[in-house]
Amino acid sequence: MGRIKTIARRTFLIGSAAVLGGVAFGAYLYKKPVANPLVDDLADGDAALTEYVRITADGVTLITPRADKGQGVYHVQAALIAEELDIDLDQVTVDPGPPSPAYYNTALSEEAPGFMPTDDRFAANATRTVMDAAMKIMGVQITGGSTTVADSWDKLRVAGAVARETLKAAAAQETGVAVANMQTERGAVILPDGRQLAYTDLAATAAGLDPVDNVTLKDPSKWRYIGKDMQRIDIVPKSTGTQTYGIDMELDGMVHATVITNPRKGGAMLSANTADAEGMRGVLKVVEVPNGMGVIADNTWRAFQAAQAITFEWGPAEYPAEQDDHWAVLAESFKKDHQDSQYRDDGDADSALSKGDVVTAEYRAPYLAHAPLEPLNATVLITDNRADVWTGTQVPRFAQDAVADITGLDKDDVHIHVLMMGGSFGHRLEIDVITQAAHLGLAMKNTPVKLTYSREEDMAHDYTRQIAMARMQGTVKDGQVEALDLGIAMPSVISSQMGRLGLSVPGPDAMITAGAWDQPFGIPNYRVTGYRSADLAPISSWRSVGASTNGFFHDSALDELIHAAGADPMDERIRLAWDDNSRAVLDEVAQLSGWDGPSIGANRGRGVAFCMSFGVPCAEVVEVTNTDRGIQIDKVFAVANVGRVVDPQNLSRLMSGGIIWALGHAISGEITHSDGMTDQLNYDGFEAMRLYQAPEITVKGLELGDHVRGIGEPPVPPAAPALANAIFAATGQRIREMPFNKHIDFV
């Protein structure tokens, strides 16, 4: 408890405020509060806190500011509050809340450059603090980096506890009964005589009290939600077709639109002939948008058809037109003048590599699309004094700024309503669809316009995962890994992504070597160098970001060296791991998979891989059979340490899904360019894994250490190398390039 309270005191204070008909509880961030996002609804405008709990006579609302892309975080955030508030999830309304700097994400800064997530030295903490303050200034209300649970763990539980204790104080004032004699349960204060006072009836009194901020959080033995399998609050809607997503938005008088912009990403539109399109049935207006045209019609399909009837002349893109030239740029980047970082340089790699046989290898990982199943969309309604936007976005604050710029409205008059997302994987960190919708909305003032991308438009303009290349040299000695020198070249994803938001990020890009330099292995001579290539096609965060490529490079290289040393792949990783929690993860996956070596019978093999990403050590074992129809993936075992498992079932789902995501893309996923345009425009060219290919998956979450971490991304990086290592065990063939089906067939 002591630790929780210290954290609570240092980074936020819990307060309360009167709201119309009741009370709101939430965090004062830092010591100086930021403006209240719900000021519109406040009766008393001087209250300035981040709302997490709002109670009025009408009901209890829990505010869950991190967006739900399918990972179940609306549920998790609500459960953390409800646990301490003593209310059941069937008694509350869950609301994502408006964009506000008060909801800034403190956990993202844990991935500060140059310090390992396990590193608590002063310098590391100092850097985090600086990053924290920067985020407050920027108001980064971002969902990403597997940060939701880490960010919410203390904040939301404390908010729930303060609300609970203040409601008890209100009950004491109303009844004269001592707080010590009260219980709370199912949204009510229970008096010693059994009388129940509903929170909703106590709200008005609670609003007049100073919040009780000296709270004790519940002992874990008393938890009703945390640590238990829960039925997600969205599961029945999502099983009955009644969950509405952004694309399902409906408003009175709404019209339907689509856009086509230059398929050479970022290139200009030189000309457009819209005559045919304008005459087509249902077309209301054809409007220019940045680098392309939009069609507004009375039906989405009619808008799609009309957009196809426009003939365009497109300008060139700034990146190389042909894919081979992208690879050539990377190959030329392993040079001193491209060096971006060298966060790992243990021992003396040069000296070690000058002796004996040197193992060398080169690895490649292609561009990949996010391609969530719900195409990008945004609905806007713009009037002379207000803009409303309904969309699934991970960056509502940036969307608000952009729409204010386009419409000329004050930011306060731009209202972003975040809707449920049909997947994202990083796709909805971009705001092009929102800015395009704003242009269409301006052309149709006072009429709601829903912009829906066709699948082809969505994939043509996906800001993909980075393309990357790595070169390894290493040596072994006395049956052990002696030296590993890994160089990684890629364009900067942070620079590309933040650049589109108008921000520049100085210094090295930690993502260029994330998932490689920060691995907890005590290799005597160990060097990881990041090389920043010239910018290529625009790129963005893709589930696990830098580690999605680098986890493959690093663990594949390690596996090759372990093989050269003649050591057991599991034993040598365990021997090299200096971090207790990482070693525990490897021990556990060895036990879970019954590991007794890479060979498991004729034409069969298994591989292990490890990657620490987002502070989570994760180890996976993959078993394959080399059949006459190709490689079949039979089983996967995965173990990760997240510090605290909030919902075991949801953790298991996210791990299993992350593994299938990673394996599917490793097998067949690739985005390439010809004539400056994306070659793969639909799922026929980019499908990832199908049901018949999905292996049997066994997962386990460990609860070691003090840090609570998210699980959305960490299962992704180890899966591809574990598969490659398993294929090597089964066939003797090393696969060093994704997608693997360029080199070997799969069932």
Added chain:
Amino acid sequence: MQLNVDGTTHEVDVEDDMPLLWVLRDEIGVKGVKYGCGIAQCGACTVHLDGVAVRSCQTWAVDAVGAEVTTINGLGTPNAMHAVQEAWAEHQVAQCGYCQSGQIMQAASMLAAIPEPADEDIDAEMSGNLCRCGTYPQIRAAIVTAAAKLREG
């Protein structure tokens, strides 16, 4: 033309070749049916035509005239779920959930034809439905549960 959707007749004024998907979503307002790819690669738009699963993005409106169209919203409701939907909720299949309307409609159609599907049947019948979140192990388990529920009536 007249379309019978989830037991209700709707008069719509659309081109013969407008995909049923867009008639359902934009003209009639059935939003449980999802657009994912438009070329029968993902299965998110799956509905039943006289009980058989079809991709509504590849079905012309005119070809649905005279048929009974059943969508996810007609298969069951939150308070009266179909056995397949119950199994989906029990196994907590959905993550983002966007593909699940189509997955459920495909599974319901399969189970009507094959009451006790083998793993190979499930592979063959369900592999046209894409799930980007990777819920396939839960889909497989839910189908087994749903089959048992349907057999028990």
